[in-house]
Amino acid sequence: MASTVSAAIDLPCSLSNPADPKNRNCFTSSFKPHPSRRRFFVVCSAPKSPTRAPESFSEQSRNNPSLSEQLKPLSTTTLSAPTTAQTHVLKSKPKSTWVNPTRSKRSVLNPRRQKRSQHSYNPRVKELRLFAQKLNECESSESSFLSVLEEIPHPPTRENALLILNSLKSWQKTHLFFNWVKTQNSFPMETIFYNVTMKSLRFGRQFQLVEELANEMISNEIDLDNITYSTIITCAKRCYLFDKAVEWFERMYRTGLMPDEVTYSAILDVYAKLGKVEEVLSLYERARATGWKPDPVTFSVLAKMFGEAGDYDGIRYVLEEMRSLGVKPNVVVYNTLLEAMGKAGKPGLARSLFEEMVESGLTPNEKTLTALVKIYGKARWARDALELWERMRSNGWPMDFFLYNTLLSMCADLGLVEEAERLFEDMKQSESSRPDSWSYTAMLNIHGSDGNSDRAMELFEELSRSGVELNVMGCTCLIQCLGKAGRVDDLVRVFDASVNRGVQPDDRLCGCLLSVASMREEGEDLHKVLGCLGRANPKLVAFVKLLQEESVNFEKVTVEFKSIISETAVEARRPFCNCLIDICRNQNLHDRAHELLYLGIMYGLYPGLHNKTADEWSLDVRSLSVGAAQTALEEWMRTLSRIVKREEALPEVFSAQTGTGAHKFSQGLANAFASHVGKLAAPFRQSEERAGWFVATREDLVSWVQSQNPPAVAA
DNA sequence: GCATGTTTCT
Secondary structure, three states: OOOOHHHHOOOOOOOOOOOOHHHHOOOOOOOOOOHHHHOOOOOOOOOOOOOOOOHHHHHHHHHOOOHHHHHHHHHHOOOOOOOHHHHHHHHHOOOOOOOOOOOOOOOOOOOOOOOOOOOOOOOOHHHHHHHHHHHHHOOOOHHHHHHHHOOOOOOOOHHHHHHHHHHOOOHHHHHHHHHHHHHHOOOOOOHHHHHHHHHHHHHOOOHHHHHHHHHHHHHOOOOOOHHHHHHHHHHHHHOOOHHHHHHHHHHHHHOOOOOOHHHHHHHHHHHHHOOOHHHHHHHHHHHHHOOOOOOHHHHHHHHHHHHHOOOHHHHHHHHHHHHHHOOOOOHHHHHHHHHHHHHOOOHHHHHHHHHHHHHOOOOOOHHHHHHHHHHHHHHOOHHHHHHHHHHHHHHOOOOOHHHHHHHHHHHHHHOOHHHHHHHHHHHHHOOOOOOOHHHHHHHHHHHHHHOOHHHHHHHHHHHHHHOOOOOHHHHHHHHHHHHHOOOHHHHHHHHHHHHHOOOOOOHHHHHHHHHHHHHOOOOHHHHHHHHHHHHHOHHHHHHHHHHOOOOOOHHHHHHHHHHHHHOOOHHHHHHHHHHHHHHHHHOOOHHHHHHHHHHHHHOOOOOOOEEEOOOEEEEEOOOOOHHHHHHHHHHHHHHHHHHHHOOOOOOOEEEEEOOOOOOOOOOOHHHHHHHHHHHHOOOOEEOOOOOOEEEEEHHHHHHHHHHOOOOOOOO
16 A cells, blocks of 8 residues: 555655654754644643652762753743643744753753673583573472572572573562572672562562662662663552652662663653653653654653553654654554554554555564554454455464454454354464453354344353353343343343352443343333342332332432432443333333433433534434434424424524444434334435435424424424 | 563453
């Protein structure tokens, strides 16, 4: 494919073309602040100071301002308070003073990475490796480890000890060995020993021990270098101790040690994970302004951050920065950008970016393909998804367990039943990608949506036999399917079995049971379904019963409705309301249905239901159930009748949007709506120009209202 | 995960 993302987003040249050499200098005009600079004006807040600062630091700290101090001039000038006036100033003067500096700024990072010392060949490497193997295989207890240590074939000199330390696998053993070496007193402990031990402790997410070692270094006056700090920071990050990560970063500055780009990227990622976009951009731009050329890791951090925020401008900024600096993205950067494009809802750009990646000679890995498959599935791009799948097979691109499951989910999104079955069979045959609860959920989703309740039940039995855990999502798919098929006894059996196996019913599952209830007539089956629902959400069932009582007034309904909805997960609120309306309509409780629709609108469950422009009023019922859409149509016709009777101003066109049901399995809301229009003899016709729309002219509507006999509504 | 440090997935 010839088109590139760069072209698609109006960049002058493609990412795959190296940038003009003159652009590689950070001080040229190609360096522009990220567009969000003009959108947000959060002060670059100083991270908290560490609670305890070792004495030896204080003297140095007077000479070396902390990072936040260094950044202060920025925050008090260009990035100051978020006032309208300043917003205006910045908008009219986008080039802030430090972007094109007239004098050089104090640097915030060391342009050269910390050098590693060369190690010389150790003639005893073979025996020491064998011995390390022995240590790896022995029991983890301190006593057995120490007894094996007694058999060490050569004295623990600096080189021998380092070799073994590097060869141990579990953090417990690394830690034990490190402590043992210290007791031997055969040589002074150096930074590298701490670094290697900390790295191992990081695998075990042992931040507390890492911090103890770091403090031990400080008290023994062993220098902490960039490798030490980056290890501490990333360890804190992996343990979600972000404040600790910032604290150690600040401490590094105070002692006068300048971070190199690895440490700098690590701390950028910490701020990014905290969602502190402004801080990340401050740090990034500050370093860029002093001449730093970021590496792909930095761009991957930035892309991930913008992706998480769904910030498309940010993603564009990352692409543009890489282009102008002539940084070639690697596979990780592409993966992160693809993921970000997906989160920002840009499937077309993701596709172009992927093509650009392949054209640049990179081979997509499992994560690349997982990201793309997910995007095509969510976008319902069946053709692209199937083409990609074919390319994966013909090119022998790598597959892993995640990718299998993502492909299955894509099949569910696209309604690809046979393809899913083939994949599922492949998974069962494979060594490393056996179906798990995600795979089964996707399969239950596929067959459930397809209405194949026999196959769905088969899968349920198979899953139960194979010992795979059933998750609440799979349970919900199956129950929905059985409900639609009218297999209420099987539904009850599945519900009981699931709850007994530890499935915790959530609001979606309750919504599903409620929708099954809404499809049943009054009788034994309805009773059984409500029985299940009552075990998960007794209050909801009590409300359903309450709706059926004539003596209950609107005030009482309002109070109970509010109470239930406020306790319900946001994504399940509208479905609840839709189903409750359907239940009322099935039982000829039309006034109640109208009350519930009114309450749903009042509580914001149907935003954008009614839209007015001078020329057209329209009703958007795409997110409504059939009963709710019918109720909304009735309500709207009543309102319009009143307006006609009062001879108030009306637009030329009235329209109602039902959607076409792009999903293969979607229910026929349009058909149900059409038949209800017919029943009311309302003057709407299905539009030929706009699929999924019903339209009526003002003339049609007025004559319909006037022909109503008796009048539909009193004026 | 292999003689010390940074980034990506249902």
